[in-house]
Amino acid sequence: MAHVAEWKKKEVEELANLIKSYPVVALVDVSSMPAYPLSQMRRLIRENEGLLRVSRNTLIELAIKKAAQELGKPELEKLIDYIQGGAGILVTKMNPFKLYKFLQQNRQPAPAKPGAKVPKDVVIPAGPTPLAPGPIVGQMQAMGIPARIERGKVTIQKDTTVLKAGEVITPELANILNALGIQPLEVGLDLLAAYEDGIVYTPEVLAIDEQEYINMLQQAYMHAFNLAVNVAYPTPETIEAILQKAFLNAKAVAVEAGYITKETINDILGRAFRAMLLLAQQLPEDLLD
Amino acid sequence: MEYVYAALLLHSVGKEINEENLKAVLQAAGVTPDEARIKALVAALEGVNIDEVIEKAAMPVAVAAAPAA
Amino acid sequence: MEYVYAALLLHSVGKEINEENLKAVLQAAGVTPDEARIKALVAALEGVNIDEVIEKAAMPVAVAAAPAA
Amino acid sequence: MEYVYAALLLHSVGKEINEENLKAVLQAAGVTPDEARIKALVAALEGVNIDEVIEKAAMPVAVAAAPAA
Amino acid sequence: MEYVYAALLLHSVGKEINEENLKAVLQAAGVTPDEARIKALVAALEGVNIDEVIEKAAMPVAVAAAPAA
Amino acid sequence: MEYVYAALLLHSVGKEINEENLKAVLQAAGVTPDEARIKALVAALEGVNIDEVIEKAAMPVAVAAAPAA
Amino acid sequence: MEYVYAALLLHSVGKEINEENLKAVLQAAGVTPDEARIKALVAALEGVNIDEVIEKAAMPVAVAAAPAA
Numbered sequence: 063m064a065h066v067a068e069w070k071k072k073e074v075e076e077l078a079n080l081i082k083s084y085p086v087v088a089l090v091d092v093s094s095m096p097a098y099p100l101s102q103m104r105r106l107i108r109e110n111e112g113l114l115r116v117s118r119n120t121l122i123e124l125a126i127k128k129a130a131q132e133l134g135k136p137e138l139e140k141l142i143d144y145i146q147g148g149a150g151i152l153v154t155k156m157n158p159f160k161l162y163k164f165l166q167q168n169r170q171p172a173p174a175k176p177g178a179k180v181p182k183d184v185v186i187p188a189g190p191t192p193l194a195p196g197p198i199v200g201q202m203q204a205m206g207i208p209a210r211i212e213r214g215k216v217t218i219q220k221d222t223t224v225l226k227a228g229e230v231i232t233p234e235l236a237n238i239l240n241a242l243g244i245q246p247l248e249v250g251l252d253l254l255a256a257y258e259d260g261i262v263y264t265p266e267v268l269a270i271d272e273q274e275y276i277n278m279l280q281q282a283y284m285h286a287f288n289l290a291v292n293v294a295y296p297t298p299e300t301i302e303a304i305l306q307k308a309f310l311n312a313k314a315v316a317v318e319a320g321y322i323t324k325e326t327i328n329d330i331l332g333r334a335f336r337a338m339l340l341l342a343q344q345l346p347e348d349l350l351d
Numbered sequence: 352m353e354y355v356y357a358a359l360l361l362h363s364v365g366k367e368i369n370e371e372n373l374k375a376v377l378q379a380a381g382v383t384p385d386e387a388r389i390k391a392l393v394a395a396l397e398g399v400n401i402d403e404v405i406e407k408a409a410m411p412v413a414v415a416a417a418p419a420a
Numbered sequence: 421m422e423y424v425y426a427a428l429l430l431h432s433v434g435k436e437i438n439e440e441n442l443k444a445v446l447q448a449a450g451v452t453p454d455e456a457r458i459k460a461l462v463a464a465l466e467g468v469n470i471d472e473v474i475e476k477a478a479m480p481v482a483v484a485a486a487p488a489a
Numbered sequence: 490m491e492y493v494y495a496a497l498l499l500h501s502v503g504k505e506i507n508e509e510n511l512k513a514v515l516q517a518a519g520v521t522p523d524e525a526r527i528k529a530l531v532a533a534l535e536g537v538n539i540d541e542v543i544e545k546a547a548m549p550v551a552v553a554a555a556p557a558a
Numbered sequence: 559m560e561y562v563y564a565a566l567l568l569h570s571v572g573k574e575i576n577e578e579n580l581k582a583v584l585q586a587a588g589v590t591p592d593e594a595r596i597k598a599l600v601a602a603l604e605g606v607n608i609d610e611v612i613e614k615a616a617m618p619v620a621v622a623a624a625p626a627a
Numbered sequence: 628m629e630y631v632y633a634a635l636l637l638h639s640v641g642k643e644i645n646e647e648n649l650k651a652v653l654q655a656a657g658v659t660p661d662e663a664r665i666k667a668l669v670a671a672l673e674g675v676n677i678d679e680v681i682e683k684a685a686m687p688v689a690v691a692a693a694p695a696a
Numbered sequence: 697m698e699y700v701y702a703a704l705l706l707h708s709v710g711k712e713i714n715e716e717n718l719k720a721v722l723q724a725a726g727v728t729p730d731e732a733r734i735k736a737l738v739a740a741l742e743g744v745n746i747d748e749v750i751e752k753a754a755m756p757v758a759v760a761a762a763p764a765a
Contacts, residue, residue: 157715159739259731267732275700275740280753282700284681286631291685293671294559296602299628303685305608306615308497308562309490310686314546316493319533320352322395323490331401332408334355336477338424344473345424345464352474353432360425364451372449379448380441382433387528394525494567501560502589510587517586518579520571594666601663629708636701640727648725655724656717658709 070121077117077125077151082133084112084153087126088161088256089141092116093148094249099170103251106168112154114251119145137260144255144264158256162268169250174231174239184225184239184246190217191242198241201234353382354392362401369393422451423461431470438462491520492530500539507531560589561599569608576600629658630668638677645669698727699737707746714738 081087092100092114107114117125123142130138154161186207193216202209208219224235231239231246239246256263290300291307309325316322317329357376358368366372370389377384426445427437435441439458446453495514496506504510508527515522564583565575573579577596584591633652634644642648646665653660702721703713711717715734722729 157735157739159736160742163739163742258735261732263732268736270736270740272740272744275737276744276749278697278700279704279741279744279746279749282632282635282697282704283750283753285697286628286635286681286701286704288683288685289635289677289681290628290631292680292683293675294562295631295668295671296562296599297628297631298602300631301602301606302611302614304559304562305566305606305611307686308494308559308566309612309615310546311543311559312490312493312497312563312566314542315497315534315537315539316490318542319530319537320355321493321530321533322355322392323493325490327395327399328404328407330352330355331359331404333474333477334352334359334425334428335405335408337428337474338359338421340473340477341428341465341468341470342421342424344468346460353429356425356429356432360422360429360445360449363421363425364449366450375448376429376445377433379444380429380433381435385529385532387525388532390525391529491567491570494563494570498560498563498567498583498587501563502584502587504588513586514567514583515571517582518567518571519573592667592670594663595670597663598667629705632701632705632708636698636705636721636725639698639701640725642726651724652705652721655720656705656709657711 073117073121074124074128077115077122078128078132080113080115080151080153081125081129081138084155086154086156086158086161086256086258087129087138087141088152088154088158089122089144089254090114090150090152090165090251091147091254092150092251095251096249099249103168107152107154110154110156110164112152112156114150114152116148116150119149122149122151125151135260137262138257140262141255141257144262146254147252149254150251152251158258158263159268159270161256162253162265163270165251165253169248171245172247172249173245174236174247176231176233176236178231178247179228180225180231180246181248182227182246183223184244186218186222186224186239186242186244188218188220188222190215193241198238202238205235205238207238353377353380354388358392358396359401359405368396422446422449423457427461427465428470428474437465491515491518492526496530496534497539506534560584560587561591561595565599565603566608575603629653629656630664634668634672635677635681644672644677698722698725699733703737703741704746704750713741 095103104114123145126141127139130136152161156164190212195211195214195216199209199211199216202216205224207222207224209216210219211217224239225231225246253265253268255265256268287300287303289295290297291303294304294308296304313325313329316326317333320330322330354373354377357373357380360376361368361372370393373389373392374384377389423442423446426442426449429445430437430441439455439462442458442461443453446458492511492515495511495518498514499506499510508524508531511527511530512522515527561580561584564580564587567583568575568579577593577600580596580599581591584596630649630653633649633656636652637644637648646669649665649668650660653665699718699722702718702725705721706713706717715738718734718737719729722734
C-alpha cells in the first residue's frame with residue numbers, strides 16, 4: 063500500500079468500517095441505474111436501515127479483505143469473487159432474502175431501448191391510445207399489432223404480446239413502445255452476492271418463489287385441519303367441521319340403511335325416487351305414465 | 352331400501368302407506384316383513400308430504416343462481 | 421311409476437324381475453297389472469345394470485349454475 | 490337421529506350394534522328407548538358396511554358441468 | 559369420533575353436553591372415558607350453536623359458477 | 628390449532644408426539660401449555676397413522692368439472 | 697415442512713414470525729435450524745396475510761372454473 067494515494071487509503075478505511083458495522087454486506091451492480099433513480103434508491107435504502115456506497119472495484123476488494131481480517135471472518139472474503147460491473151457495497155440489517163426481495167420490488171420501469179432484452183412479456187393492451195392517426199398505424203400493422211383508427215385515435219383491437227421475456231427489442235418496436243408510453247425495461251440494483259453470518263448467498267439462492275411458500279402454508283394448514291378433524295381433536299377452528307363430519311357420517315349410514323328420521327327422509331325418498339327416474343329413463347316411452 | 356320402495360309404490364298408486372299395505376306388498380315380493388321396520392317406517396312417514404319431498408329430490412341440488420352479466 | 425318401483429323393490433330384495441313377480445307385487449299394492457306393460461318392462465330391463473342406476477341415484481350431484489352468457 | 494348417533498358411537502368403539510348395547514347407550518343419555526325403533530335400526534343396519542359408507546361420505550362430490558352457454 | 563357421537567347423541571335428546579353426561583354415555587358404550595378428551599370437547603363446544611352447524615352441513619353443496627362477465 | 632401445529636412440527640422432524648415434546652415446543656413459541664389439551668391431543672393421536680390422516684380430506688370436497696363452453 | 701409448521705404455530709399464538717422465534721421453536725423440537733432456510737421463510741412471509749392465505753386453503757369447496765362466455 064506504499065504507493066497508494068491517501069484518499070484511496072481513506073476510502074478503503076471507510077468502506078471497511080461500514081462493512082464491519084452491519085450484519086449483512088451485499089455487492090450490487092449499479093451500472094444500469096441512471097443518476098436519478100440511483101439517488102432515489104440510496105434514500106430508500108437509508109430509510110430501511112442501510113447504506114449504499116459506490117466505489118472503485120479495486121477499493122471495494124481491498125476494503126472487504128481488510129474488514130474480513132479485522133473481524134476474523136475469512137468467509138467474508140469470498141464476496142470478492144462476485145465483484146463485477148459497477149460495483150457498490152450495500153450494507154443493511156435486512157436479511158439477504160429480504161434484501162433481494164426489496165431490490166426486486168424497487169426496480170423501476172424504464173423506456174424501451176433497441177437491443178435490450180426485456181425481463182417480462184411485453185403486452186400492448188387493447189383499447190384507445192393517445193396517438194393521432196399517422197404512419198405509425200401502418201408500422202404497427204406491419205408488425206402484427208391490430209391497430210385501427212377509431213374516433214380519430216389509434217385504437218388497438220386486442221391485447222397483443224409483442225415480445226416474450228428474454229427477447230430483444232428491435233429499433234422499430236422501440237419506437238412504437240415509446241410512442242405508446244409503454245416501458246418494457248427495468249432498472250434497479252442488481253444483487254451480485256450477499257454475506258451474513260459466515261455465508262455468502264448468490265441471487266439464485268435468494269430468488270425465492272413466494273407462491274411456493276404460500277402453497278406450503280396452505281398445505282400445512284390443510285394437513286393440520288385434516289388431522290384435527292379426522293382424529294376429532296376439537297379446536298376453535300375444527301369443532302364445526304368435526305360436528306359436521308359426525309353428523310354427515312351418521313346421516314350417510316342412516317340413509318344407506320334406509321332408516322328414516324327427519325334428517326334422512328329427504329335423502330332416502332329422494333334416492334328411491336331418483337332411482338325410479340333414472341331407471342325409467344332407460345325404458346321405452348310408451349311404458350311410462 | 353325395499354321398505355322405501357314399497358312405500359313409494361303404494362304412494363304412486365294412491366294407496367295409504369300403512370302397516371297392512373306395506374306388509375302385503377313386501378310379502379308379494381317374497382320378503383318376510385320385519386314388524387319393527389314397518390312400524391318405524393309408518394311412524395316416520397306420518398305427516399310427511401311425500402309429493403313435496405319427491406319434487407325437491409328430482410332437482411339434484413340447489414342451483415346457485417347465475418348472476419345476470 | 422308403480423311398475424318401476426315394483427321392479428326396484430324386487431331388485432332390492434334379490435328377486436328376479438319377471439312377469440310373475442311384478443304382477444304379484446302390483447296386485448298386492450291393489451293395482452290390476454297391464455300384461456302388455458309388464459312384458460315390455462321386463463324386456464326393457466333386460467341388460468340394464470340396475471345396481472349402477474341405483475348407485476348413480478345415490479350420488480349427490482351439485483349442479484353448477486348455468487353461466488349467463 | 491339419536492338412535493343413529495348411538496349406533497355410530499358403538500361402531501366407533503368397536504362394539505356390536507345390537508338392541509342391548511343401543512338400549513344401554515340411549516338410557517345413559519337419559520332416553521327411554523323405543524323398542525320398535527331400536528329393532529328397526531338394528532335390522533336396517535344389517536348388511537350395511539358402515540366403514541365403507543362413512544368412507545364414501547367423505548369422498549369428493551362430483552359437480553355436473555355447467556350447461557353450455 | 560366416539561366423543562363427538564356421544565356429544566351429538568346428548569344434543570339430539572336435549573341433554574346438556576357436559577363432562578358428567580358424556581362420561582355416562584361413553585361408559586354405557588363400554589369405553590373408559592379419557593378425562594382430557596372430554597374436557598377438551600366440552601371446552602371446544604362452548605358457545606357453538608350445534609343446530610346451526612349441523613344445518614350448514616345438511617345443505618347440499620352448491621357450487622356457484624363464476625359468472626361470465 | 629397451535630397444539631396441532633406443534634404435533635405436526637414434531638412429526639415432520641421425526642420426533643415422538645408426547646406430552647413432554649409438545650410442551651417444549653409450545654413453550655418455545657411463548658405459550659403456557661394447557662395440560663388437558665396436550666393430554667387430549669396425545670390421546671387422540673394414539674394409534675393414528677399421521678401421514679395417512681393428514682392427506683385424507685376432512686370434509687367432502689366438491690370437484691368442479693370444467694363447464695362446456 | 698417443519699419450518700412452515702413452526703411459522704403457523706407462531707402465527708396461531710400471535711407471535712411474530714421472525715428468525716429468533718422460529719429458531720427457538722425448531723430447537724425445542726430438536727432440530728438444528730438451517731439459517732438460510734429460516735431467513736428465506738421470514739423473507740417470503742413478510743407482507744403475506746397468513747389469515748387470508750389460510751382461509752383460502754380452508755374452503756373445501758372447489759370453485760367452479762369460470763365458464764367461457
